[in-house]
Amino acid sequence: MTPTRAADATSARGTLGRAVGAVLGFAVAVLSAVPAGAQAPAGDPARGEAVFNAAGCYGCHTDPVGPGAPLSGGRALKTPFGTFHSPNITPDGETGIGRWTEAQFAAAVRQGRMPTGESYFPAFPFVAYARMTDADVRDLFAYLRAQPPVRKANKPHDLSPPFGWRFLLPVWRTLYFDDDSLPPAPGRPESWVRGRYLVEVLGHCAECHTPRTWLGGIDRSRAYQGVGGGGVHDGGAVPGITQNPRTGIGNWSDDDILFLLEYGMTASGGTLGGGMGEVVRHGTAKMSDADRRAIVAYLRSLPAAP
Amino acid sequence: MRRTLLFTGILAAALAGSAAITGVSLAQSPADVVAARQQAMKDKSAAVFRTMRPFVQNGAGSLAAVQAAAETLASHNGKYQALWPRGTELGVAGSKTRPELWQQTDRLNQLIADMERNASAMAVAARSGDAGQIRTAFGGVVGSCNACHDAYQSR
Numbered sequence: 001m002t003p004t005r006a007a008d009a010t011s012a013r014g015t016l017g018r019a020v021g022a023v024l025g026f027a028v029a030v031l032s033a034v035p036a037g038a039q040a041p042a043g044d045p046a047r048g049e050a051v052f053n054a055a056g057c058y059g060c061h062t063d064p065v066g067p068g069a070p071l072s073g074g075r076a077l078k079t080p081f082g083t084f085h086s087p088n089i090t091p092d093g094e095t096g097i098g099r100w101t102e103a104q105f106a107a108a109v110r111q112g113r114m115p116t117g118e119s120y121f122p123a124f125p126f127v128a129y130a131r132m133t134d135a136d137v138r139d140l141f142a143y144l145r146a147q148p149p150v151r152k153a154n155k156p157h158d159l160s161p162p163f164g165w166r167f168l169l170p171v172w173r174t175l176y177f178d179d180d181s182l183p184p185a186p187g188r189p190e191s192w193v194r195g196r197y198l199v200e201v202l203g204h205c206a207e208c209h210t211p212r213t214w215l216g217g218i219d220r221s222r223a224y225q226g227v228g229g230g231g232v233h234d235g236g237a238v239p240g241i242t243q244n245p246r247t248g249i250g251n252w253s254d255d256d257i258l259f260l261l262e263y264g265m266t267a268s269g270g271t272l273g274g275g276m277g278e279v280v281r282h283g284t285a286k287m288s289d290a291d292r293r294a295i296v297a298y299l300r301s302l303p304a305a306p
Numbered sequence: 307m308r309r310t311l312l313f314t315g316i317l318a319a320a321l322a323g324s325a326a327i328t329g330v331s332l333a334q335s336p337a338d339v340v341a342a343r344q345q346a347m348k349d350k351s352a353a354v355f356r357t358m359r360p361f362v363q364n365g366a367g368s369l370a371a372v373q374a375a376a377e378t379l380a381s382h383n384g385k386y387q388a389l390w391p392r393g394t395e396l397g398v399a400g401s402k403t404r405p406e407l408w409q410q411t412d413r414l415n416q417l418i419a420d421m422e423r424n425a426s427a428m429a430v431a432a433r434s435g436d437a438g439q440i441r442t443a444f445g446g447v448v449g450s451c452n453a454c455h456d457a458y459q460s461r
Contacts, residue, residue: 255363263448269355271455 042102043135048143051136053286054202055129057144059278061086072096072150077123081216082159084123092149105144106137110179119169121157122176122216128204130179136202163216176217191290195298198291203283208238208275224248225305236274244304254296261285261292336391337399343389344400346382353378354447358428362444369435376425376432379447383422390414396460407458417457421450 052058063074073088091098097105100115107113112126120126132140162168182200185193199205209224226240226247242248249257256267264272264280272280284292334342353375360366395405407414424446431443 255360259359259363263445263452265448265452267355267359269351269451271452271459271461273461277452277456 043138043140043142045139045143045146047135048139048141050287051132051140051202052143053283054198054291055132055140056202056204056279056283057089057140058282059275060124061089069148069150069152071144071147072152074152074155079123079216081163082157084121084157084159085155086124087154088150088152089144090147090150090152091145092151095151095153096149097144098149102138102141105141106134109137109140112173112177118166119173121159121166121169122172125204125207127177127218128201128207130177131182131197131201172215172217175215176213189297191294192297192301194291195294195296198287198295199298203279203295205241209241222305224302238274240305241299242302242305243300244306247305248302249299250304254293254300257296257299258292261287261295262289336394336401339389339391339394340399340401343394346385346389350379350382350451354444354451358440358444358447362441365437369432372440373432376429380425380429383425386418386421402460404458404460410457413457417450417454421447421454424450 058070060075060077061071061073062068063072063076065076066074068074069090071088071090073086075086077084077086088096090096093099100108104115107115108120108124109126109129110132111130112120112122112124114120157164182196185196206218206223209226211219211222211225211227213219224240224242227238240248243250245251252267259265259267260272261280261284264277264285266272271277284295357367357371357375361369361372390403390407392408394401395403395408424443428440428443428447431439434440
């Protein structure tokens with residue numbers, strides 16, 4: 001709990017409540033003061049669940065074959081650089097992230113940094129998550145901490161050289177990673193600003209919908225123009241989602257896009273493959289209608305691909 | 307005629323337990339079965355995506371049309387099993403059904419049971435005329451279309 005929220009709650013309950021609260025709080029603090037990394041996190045797990053859904057953590061960190069226990073990792077992610085196996089992010093102390101501090105978690109998600117200081121591979125979309133707000137990171141951590149721990153060792157990645165060489169990642173980072181905040185957008189309505197955050201940061205839509213350079217960096221000069229096969233996610237083609245009516249969604253109505261984001265089918269009943277079905281099922285389908293409309297508002301502003 | 311029935315009976319007995327088989331469709335050619343199946347899908351698709359969807363999304367069209375569409379959809383209940391006899395998979399007469407359908411009897415039966423339950427719920431909701439109920443039931447129907455197509459339709 002954050003100090004402000006604790007204060008609100010106790011003032012409502014009066015002096016006796018405050019006294020009892022203080023004693024209980026002290027007892028809890030003493031009891032849970034065992035390993036440094038394992039304190040109850042300060043965030044709000046309920047809000048964290050919404051962040052978790054919008055950010056699509058479930059799909060990548062859960063093995064659909066088997067199927068594996070939620071968030072215990074082991075999902076094979078095929079890319080042109082080889083196959084990544086996602087790690088266990090349940091709160092298990094041995095094989096998961098149960099001993100991590102919130103600061104270590106924030107460094108992983110936003111900076112792509114391991115607790116040891118090494119870099120993560122960008123198959124973990126930290127390039128998008130870099131701009132996640134402090135509150136969202138804190139709440140997300142609290143949500144993950146509240147999930148059941150699962151003991152399952154991580155599988156090594158199966159990458160082709162030189163892409164499997166983690167020590168080269170700092171070079172990659174200087175080319176493709178920046179954590180500047182999103183530029184101010186004077187005159188844009190609040191829903192557009194929210195939509196930009198959902199698309200660019202949490203939803204990491206560019207990870208699939210934007211072509212990559214030969215080094216696997218997102219090619220911002222061709223933002224959201226689609227990938228014609230050989231795409232990073234399981235090799236399939238990904239359509240463009242700019243306002244171009246032919247290569248993008250320029251002639252989709254708002255209702256068509258909203259329907260896809262809520263129900264996971266096109267407005268005429270086509271299913272979605274290539275990971276988009278999961279994006280909807282675990283993500284946009286669980287959002288509020290206002291958030292889906294915010295995404296539409298932002299997509300509408302993407303300039304048509306040439 | 308007697309020979310056909312006898313033949314059908316033997317085959318049906320031999321394949322008993324495999325729910326995707328009925329005698330009726332075995333009497334038709336695979337091309338007829340595929341054509342009938344695709345027509346049935348078109349009718350349901352029109353009911354769900356052309357009539358119900360705009361109504362649910364922004365109140366377009368009329369409740370009467372939604373009720374009729376819901377009855378059309380529910381009229382397919384009980385007929386799904388017969389639409390997929392063996393020998394009508396991908397590669398046969400324009401079929402788009404992946405062969406896994408015939409290897410996963412339990413899963414298929416479950417998907418069909420879900421579809422039928424959701425279609426019945428949609429008919430009830432449409433008769434009630436309550437927009438909230440219709441929206442909820444519609445979500446179930448689309449979920450069922452999606453689940454089955456995702457599992458067995460080749461793309």
